[in-house]
Structure formats: C-alpha cells, structure tokens
Amino acid sequence: MRRKPTAGSPVQLAALVVGAVFLLVGILGFVPGITTHYDDLGLAGHQSGAMLLGVFQVSVLHNVVHLLFGVAGLLLARSWAGARGYLIVGGVVYLLLWLYGLLIGHESAANFVPVNMADNWLHLFLGIAMIAMGYLLSRGRVAARH
Secondary structure, three states, X not given: OOOOOOOOOHHHXXXXXXXXXXXXXXXXXXXXXXXXXXHHOOOOXXXXXXXXXOOEEOOHHHXXXXXXXXXXXXXXXXXXXXXXXXXXXXXXXXXXXXXXXXXXXXXXXXXXXXXXXXXXXHHHHHHHHHHHHHHHOOHHHHHHHO
C-alpha cells in the first residue's frame, strides 16, 4: 500500500520558501523597471549601475548567483537534511558575504559580485535568519536523535 505524500517538515518548507524567493529575486534582477538603470547592467564588477528595486546593486553574475541559490534551495528542500543544510550553510555563506562586503571597498576591483551597503545589511539579515531557521525549525528532530 502506498503512503500518502505528506507535507514537508517546517525546515523543508522554510528552505522551499527561501529558495523560491532567491529564484524570484534572480529573475527580477533581469526585469527592466524592477531593476532600475537596467541599461547599466554589467556582467560583473562594481561598475554595474543596475539596481534591483532601485536599492540593491546587481550584475548578471549577481543575478545568476541568486538563480542558482534559489534552484539549490528548491532541490535541497526535498529532504529534511538537505533543507537544514541549505539554510545553515547558506546562512554562513551570506554572513561571509556580509563580511566580504564590509571589508572591501565598494569601488574596489575586488567587488566583483557587486555589493553595496544595502546588499551588505541584507546579507547580514539573511545570514542570521537562515541559520536561525535551520536550527530552530529542526531542533526537535535533532534532539529526538540523541
């Protein structure tokens, strides 16, 4: 007898939502109007003048990273361990990106993503939120293993 499919765990749902949002953000980064100064969208680097929602500096590379991160979230949300790992490791990556953005000059050639101050603070929030979701939404199941 086949089991009825069940809804994913809370951590899987969180990873699915986060992945879907990243996918949407990656797509919107290529939409003129939602991305202001679209004609100034560069392949990579701080010279890209395109701004998602008029606030967050983006480039083709930045948008593609969002798309790939979104697809990864959707795929990893299919399992509890994958979802938890996506949220925690992804959160750590975003905290590292926040530090990177703070340490490099925004006009520096090292700002290849590119990031601006709005991106930096969003990366801090995302990193903390993703790690928190990864731990808090899975702690009952982790505790049950021990």
